[in-house]
Amino acid sequence: QSVLTQPPxxxxxPGQRVTISCSGSSSNIGSNYVYWYQQLPGMAPKLxxxxxxxxxxxxxxxxxxSKSGTSASLAIxxxxxxxxxxxxxxxxDDSLSGVIFGGGTKLTVL
Amino acid sequence: xxxxxxxxxxxxxxxxxLSLTCTVSGGSISSSTYYxxxxxxxxxxxxxxxxxxxxxxxxxxxxxxxxxxxISVDTSKNQFSLKLSSVTxxxxxxxxxARDTMGGxxxxxxxxxxxxxxxxx
Numbered sequence: 001q002s003v004l005t006q007p008p009x010x011x012x013x014p015g016q017r018v019t020i021s022c023s024g025s026s027s028n029i030g031s032n033y034v035y036w037y038q039q040l041p042g043m044a045p046k047l048x049x050x051x052x053x054x055x056x057x058x059x060x061x062x063x064x065x066s067k068s069g070t071s072a073s074l075a076i077x078x079x080x081x082x083x084x085x086x087x088x089x090x091x092x093d094d095s096l097s098g099v100i101f102g103g104g105t106k107l108t109v110l
Numbered sequence: 111x112x113x114x115x116x117x118x119x120x121x122x123x124x125x126x127x128l129s130l131t132c133t134v135s136g137g138s139i140s141s142s143t144y145y146x147x148x149x150x151x152x153x154x155x156x157x158x159x160x161x162x163x164x165x166x167x168x169x170x171x172x173x174x175x176x177x178x179x180x181i182s183v184d185t186s187k188n189q190f191s192l193k194l195s196s197v198t199x200x201x202x203x204x205x206x207x208a209r210d211t212m213g214g215x216x217x218x219x220x221x222x223x224x225x226x227x228x229x230x231x
Contacts, residue, residue: 090216
């Protein structure tokens with residue numbers, strides 16, 4: 001059971017907008033930055049969003065992040081088949097004194 | 111372009127110590143800006159941060175493995191290493207090394223390809 005809670009799965013059709021949630025608490029999301037990672041099948045994770053809502057160079061603006069209180073969300077607009085992957089949120093947890101990851105969400109493009 | 115490469119045995123016996131090394135190329139591990147991290151992923155499961163180290167040797171470890179891990183750095187070789195003692199089958203995982211951009215936040219911007227370590231007799 002992860003400290004950060006994500007839905008195990010999400011899906012959408014090409015062109016749609018999908019959102020993936022990440023629910024935490026005051027000791028993690030509520031007081032620290034949130035990061036999002038994309039892991040394509042058989043590959044290492046890739047940083048997708050940093051400090052809640054910033055995109056690293058090269059990440060399309062179809063990907064966006066937001067945070068409110070103790071929850072965060074990743075939104076993907078204009079869904080493409082190549083977006084089919086596992087997505088993880090991450091944050092520092094003050095109580096655990098460590099980095100924690102959500103359990104991951106498997107995104108299927110129908 | 112920064113690259114990280116994990117190396118080490120792919121098979122470790124139960125109760126023994128798992129040892130992995132991450133070689134950094136295309137940049138200096140002695141950069142004052144970054145930490146360097148180990149992260150693992152059991153087959154079919156999610157990611158778990160193991161710990162991070164600064165080039166000076168300062169470390170911070172995840173709570174779940176803290177009693178069994180040692181992370182060290184060799185700046186002369188541009189490498190950092192992981193030792194995980196008293197392994198069991200539950201430690202079977204793909205181990206990734208990564209650059210930790212902000213030292214204690216969850217921001218890892220460059221990753222190695224990962225290496226699968228299986229714990230089995």
